Amino acid sequence: MENYNIALLGCGTVGSGTAKIISEFSAALSERSGKKINISKIVDLRPMAAAKKAGVDISLFVNPKEELSKEEASAAIKEVLADKSIDLVVETIGGDGDYIKNIHESVLKAGKNLVTANKSLLAKTGKSLFETAKENNKSIGFEAAVCGAIPIIKGLTECFTGDDILSVYGIMNGTSNFILSNMSSRGISFEEALKEAQRLGYAEADPSLDINGGDAANKLKILIQMIYGVDARSITIGVNGIDVIKPVDVAFAKQINSVIKLICYAKREGNKLYAAVRPMMLHKDIFLADINGATNAVRLINKYSGENILVGQGAGMEETGSAIVSDIVKIARGDKQRSSIAWQECEIKPFEEHAMNFNIILKSKDMPGVTGAAAKAIGDENVNIFTIGPNFHEGEFAYFSIVTETATLNQINRAVAKMRELKPGAFEKDVKVFPIIK
Numbered sequence: 001m002e003n004y005n006i007a008l009l010g011c012g013t014v015g016s017g018t019a020k021i022i023s024e025f026s027a028a029l030s031e032r033s034g035k036k037i038n039i040s041k042i043v044d045l046r047p048m049a050a051a052k053k054a055g056v057d058i059s060l061f062v063n064p065k066e067e068l069s070k071e072e073a074s075a076a077i078k079e080v081l082a083d084k085s086i087d088l089v090v091e092t093i094g095g096d097g098d099y100i101k102n103i104h105e106s107v108l109k110a111g112k113n114l115v116t117a118n119k120s121l122l123a124k125t126g127k128s129l130f131e132t133a134k135e136n137n138k139s140i141g142f143e144a145a146v147c148g149a150i151p152i153i154k155g156l157t158e159c160f161t162g163d164d165i166l167s168v169y170g171i172m173n174g175t176s177n178f179i180l181s182n183m184s185s186r187g188i189s190f191e192e193a194l195k196e197a198q199r200l201g202y203a204e205a206d207p208s209l210d211i212n213g214g215d216a217a218n219k220l221k222i223l224i225q226m227i228y229g230v231d232a233r234s235i236t237i238g239v240n241g242i243d244v245i246k247p248v249d250v251a252f253a254k255q256i257n258s259v260i261k262l263i264c265y266a267k268r269e270g271n272k273l274y275a276a277v278r279p280m281m282l283h284k285d286i287f288l289a290d291i292n293g294a295t296n297a298v299r300l301i302n303k304y305s306g307e308n309i310l311v312g313q314g315a316g317m318e319e320t321g322s323a324i325v326s327d328i329v330k331i332a333r334g335d336k337q338r339s340s341i342a343w344q345e346c347e348i349k350p351f352e353e354h355a356m357n358f359n360i361i362l363k364s365k366d367m368p369g370v371t372g373a374a375a376k377a378i379g380d381e382n383v384n385i386f387t388i389g390p391n392f393h394e395g396e397f398a399y400f401s402i403v404t405e406t407a408t409l410n411q412i413n414r415a416v417a418k419m420r421e422l423k424p425g426a427f428e429k430d431v432k433v434f435p436i437i438k
């Protein structure tokens with residue numbers, strides 16, 4: 001059987017999961033790909049610890065000592081790129097600076113296929129990297145970059161090519177979903193939940209990306225590029241993370257039988273696309289409301305086939321490793337990994353112009369006329385109020401929530417400005433507006 005040689009750059013959480021699966025599962029992988037898949041070289045800053053974590057022989061590491069300097073690691077990577085026997089390079093170092101960008105380009109220019117989980121770099125380089133791959137007649141596998149083990153990339157490029165995807169939304173960051181659901185189900189603090197997510201290998205090296213919505217936005221940009229043809233480099237979307245959510249918001253969500261989730265959202269209307277990453281309220285009857293822990297879910301609404309929901313683990317060592325290995329098998333088999341299913345390019349419009357239902361959470365002085373002013377301002381914007389929930393009181397303040405019928409964020413923002421004019425000094429700065437998905 002023909003050999004298919006892999007090099008692994010970065011053997012941390014995802015890299016070691018990848019190495020473990022390839023070494024444990026090699027017979028099945030050979031049968032599935034028709035080639036004997038070998039890891040022939042690994043580069044990591046701490047070879048000894050990485051070999052132990054992945055359960056692979058230290059001799060596979062280039063310069064197999066306790067610790068490598070950055071210069072030694074670069075020399076080791078150069079050695080990999082110069083090795084003509086290597087067919088495919090897996091990059092699981094992470095980061096989106098020039099260092100990693102150059103590695104991606106050099107891999108392709110050296111005539112090797114590339115598999116990566118690096119969504120931040122893919123979102124930043126947009127179509128350009130795929131153009132380099134095309135020029136060099138090589139493939140880029142990036143299944144692991146969006147929603148870990150969920151086969152959304154292959155789903156799109158292989159299964160939904162006969163359909164017109166009208167909207168895509170879902171839970172695409174495991175860490176933030178893990179934090180929100182564990183705070184709610186086990187009553188642990190934000191900090192405790194984040195620490196646990198880091199220990200389990202879900203969080204990014206810089207966990208602020210998980211919490212501030214940046215990681216989720218990178219994944220959404222990759223999907224928008226694939227489905228709607230817009231180069232990820234030119235996509236600007238509003239991004240809000242879970243760092244703003246307070247217990248009172250969770251309580252108001254409960255009042256309308258909903259939960260708060262960090263949602264990546266993109267909806268096409270004609271050739272206009274509305275997209276955002278932000279915490280949204282999901283009614284408990286919706287399947288996605290029940291997706292907890294590091295599990296991710298992607299919901300596609302298609303013109304011809306209707307609704308499809310893909311669910312699975314969005315992060316973790318073996319979970320993400322399995323997605324990397326699936327790309328290796330596909331590319332080793334000779335299948336081209338396609339970068340897109342887009343058939344026309346959409347124009348991204350401000351999410352503020354998109355009509356949805358909203359839950360507005362206001363904090364005000366606990367005094368007469370405040371709810372009336374809020375209701376009047378909303379009515380003046382021609383927005384119908386669906387319901388006003390019972391208040392929560394806190395000292396001299398009251399929190400109250402107003403659920404609207406269909407409106408745009410622009411209308412809601414104008415109404416909030418107007419209510420401040422109607423009742424000067426009554427409303428606190430802290431206003432939250434959650435889109436509702438029913």
Ligand SMILES: NC(=O)C1=CN([C@@H]2O[C@H](COP(=O)(O)OP(=O)(O)OC[C@H]3O[C@@H](n4cnc5c(N)ncnc54)[C@H](OP(=O)(O)O)[C@@H]3O)[C@@H](O)[C@H]2O)C=CC1
Nearest residue numbers: 010011012013014044045073092093094117118315316320
């Ligand atoms: N964790 C997850 O669940 C998921 C992660 N991803 C993505 O996968 C990628 C890797 O993430 P993850 O495995 O979690 O990160 P880790 O930090 O666990 O792994 C990165 C590894 O690369 C090593 N490294 C750093 N710099 C170099 C270098 N110059 N040369 C060689 N090795 C180097 C690190 O060594 P050291 O530790 O000594 O710095 C570490 O062992 C990222 O792009 C991430 O966004 C995607 C999906 C899921």
Ligand SMILES: N[C@@H](CC=O)C(=O)O
Nearest residue numbers: 173174175203204315
């Ligand atoms: N940090 C990411 C890892 C996978 O992409 C997450 O938590 O989803």
